[in-house]
Amino acid sequence: MSLLDFFLRHRSEIFQSTLEHVWLVGIAMLLAVSVGIPLGILVARRPWLATPIVGTANIAETIPSLALFGFLLAIPWLGARADRLAITALALYALLPIIRNTAAGISGVDPPVREAARGMGMTEGQILFRVELPLAFSTMLAGVRVATVLTIGIATIAAAVGAGGLGEFIFRGLAMVNNQLILAGAVPAALLALGADFFLGLLERILRPVHT
């Protein structure tokens, strides 16, 4: 039986798992963006916080994914549900590029622009929302793009704790020494990653500031 036949026969299962995968990554990214951007702003505002915040995110990044899933399993509330656990782990991985790029984007705003904004009588909030964030936007988006691609890959490990997703096929295929099963998980995951990279890259190019 050819690989294509196998895919066609199992298309509803594959589709189902792909949806699960997208869901895990999507929720994790929402979480990471809503935590990471404020943290990135904080780091840009208070440079002395860069070491503790970026350092912590850096440590999370260096823990091997399987170990991180196992480690979180021991935490009471988190370990109680597989998807909760998986989403938390994925969000932790996504955090670093988002924090780093947000901080870099804001710190990259030309100091005279900030001085002029202050001198014109803009409030801190107005400077943030009308000047700094718009100017940092494409750098921030690049961070989200890296984080998304990273997370789509790591999300295959989520199946190890029973959170579903395309990793299901991969782990089952490994256990049964069945290449077609492995590919049924790996190929859609790779396509998802490529698709997300392409789409977010496109968005980055469309929204690229006109001013450089």
Added chain:
Amino acid sequence: MPGENQTNPTPTDQAAIEFCNAGYRLRDGRALLSGLNLTVRPGETLAMVGRSGAGKSTALKLINRMLEPSEGEVLVNGQSTTNSDPIALRRHIGYVIQEIGLFPHYTVEQNVALVPQLERWPEERTRLRVTEMVQLVGLKPEQYLRRYPHELSGGQRQRVGIARALAADPPILLMDEPFGALDSLTRGEVLREFQNLEKNLKKTIVLVTHHIGEALLLGSRIAVLEAGKLAGIYSPREFLAATEPLAVEYVKNLRMYEEAENQQ
């Protein structure tokens, strides 16, 4: 002399800006400015000259509370800056810096409209005002309003910077080396135009420069700062005849060019 026969535009004889024994020190205790006593009269242009690090920019930033005095106080229209809301204060004081600091993601129109918009002017009034300001600084509105700063030359950018500072019609204008980054030809052009503007606008202007020619050309009085202290204050004519060492040095510098010219 511009400083002498000056008719006061406001009925009160109040100073527009007053430094009362004002000083500023860094956290490490180093004083950038100390014991400054200086009055800027309404409608005059006070030029501040001095070496780099003499405290000129620091003094300027005390006026719109970009910095707060560590001793003494600074009064703007009779009110201490530390007792006024910095946001409201700054919106009524135009601010022009050497690096200009136009918002790169805003068009010329949006840049100039900034303070009127912050002050919630009606849209129509803002639009008219922006067009007027852009014209005032010598740019054609139909040609430039939609451009972004990166599509402008250095001289045009500085004109836009001046238009932005004047947009909400602030009575006071602070300028920190406004022409410093321009090449000498463009500088001459913008300077001449600004001289005309200055005559018509009747603003209180504080101009920081280390270019003595600018100070003589635009200033109704010239304050010389040295090592964080006021070394002297002169009308342009007095300045040229002053015996204070720094002023003498400046004048010598100025004469240097004339001599070079005479030698030819």
